[in-house]
Amino acid sequence: MKKTKALYEGKAKILWETDSPDYMVQEFKNDATAFDGTKHEVIAGKGVLNNRISSHLFGLLKDKGVRTHFIEKISDNEMVVERLEMLRVEVVVRNVAAGSICRRLGIEALKRFDPPIVEFYLKDDDLHDPIITQDHIRIMELATQEQVDQMRSDALTINTVMRGFLEQRDMVLVDYKLEFGLKGDELVLGDEISPDTCRFHDAKTGEIMDKDRFRQDMGGFIEAYTEVLERVSS
């Protein structure tokens, strides 16, 4: 498969068109950004780690019957994915309170949510990705009610699979963001699953093993991502 032109360059990835209309190459960059892109650094090795971690986790989900866009890892920092028409919605699942939900609602950090919370956000940098409800999704025609129900159901299935897998590796799946797209009428999980898009804590020490280390200037960023890779590939 041959890359032709970059269709979309985001903060952390480039999506390349290929000589096949059905497939794209997803390239992971070394850029780390936070706070709507106001904080930005290039961190050598990040792209390779996220590509490897995402490949492992997509592989896990595929094995468990989740429909994802992942085809195969083709280089250190690239994977082949199915071409999707992405929905303008982010789906967030929270097992433990962290980040924006604590600031927005005054909820104590590390409070456990059982059953987990599923939230939807509008993908819109200019509006700072506001939280939205099913009513907003309806009136903005972002997805059908059936697609919303399917995203919620898939997000919870993914939660069960990922949480169990990570628990066995002494990691807590705190929260994560998913993006779905359409292949024809079929809803398919796209984007990436990495410490950029998930929060992982060490189950024994509580140590932060995700992008919060960058957001909070904690250091040990590449070491944490390397440790995540080691555990998910063990």
Added chain:
Amino acid sequence: MKKTKALYEGKAKILWETDSPDYMVQEFKNDATAFDGTKHEVIAGKGVLNNRISSHLFGLLKDKGVRTHFIEKISDNEMVVERLEMLRVEVVVRNVAAGSICRRLGIEALKRFDPPIVEFYLKDDDLHDPIITQDHIRIMELATQEQVDQMRSDALTINTVMRGFLEQRDMVLVDYKLEFGLKGDELVLGDEISPDTCRFHDAKTGEIMDKDRFRQDMGGFIEAYTEVLERVSS
């Protein structure tokens, strides 16, 4: 009934305990506030108008079988209401886009929503009343699922009643905020229903007949509220 002590003083109202444990006196003040209280004025006549308008609209809803806290108007700026244990949730119904939904989601002003949108907000000044979902209501234990369903259903019944009533008076019910409380296990509509808590537009001219005149420094505030009173009492 005799007022004893002020239990709660808000931005626009005082709730007085009385010599009866079941009833309170709700006094409407002349204070107008906006933008989390950063804008504040005292507008002579506002309390009297809101007391009259609220009394009319609560009376209308009671006649249509909606369970409200309203008992009777007892003076120019006071009504007797049932004492409720208020929920920490605001319910907003939107028939037409205006205000925060346009800013938050980039929706064009005056877009019509059919069916209407029902939103829930956390009553918390320090957090600027953030929008919340049913999941947040559950984990913060703000209401039971049954109460959420009942609030949504009551809010839509109220919408049908009020919209029809106002249409006959050449007014568009753009949106409004409701607050519910509990009398034992029973969910009861509390607070007020006035141009402070609803947006009303003149159906023919589109003229703004609500607190947006204050928020936007448009002038003609008391004239607009007086016109609302004349129409709802006609």
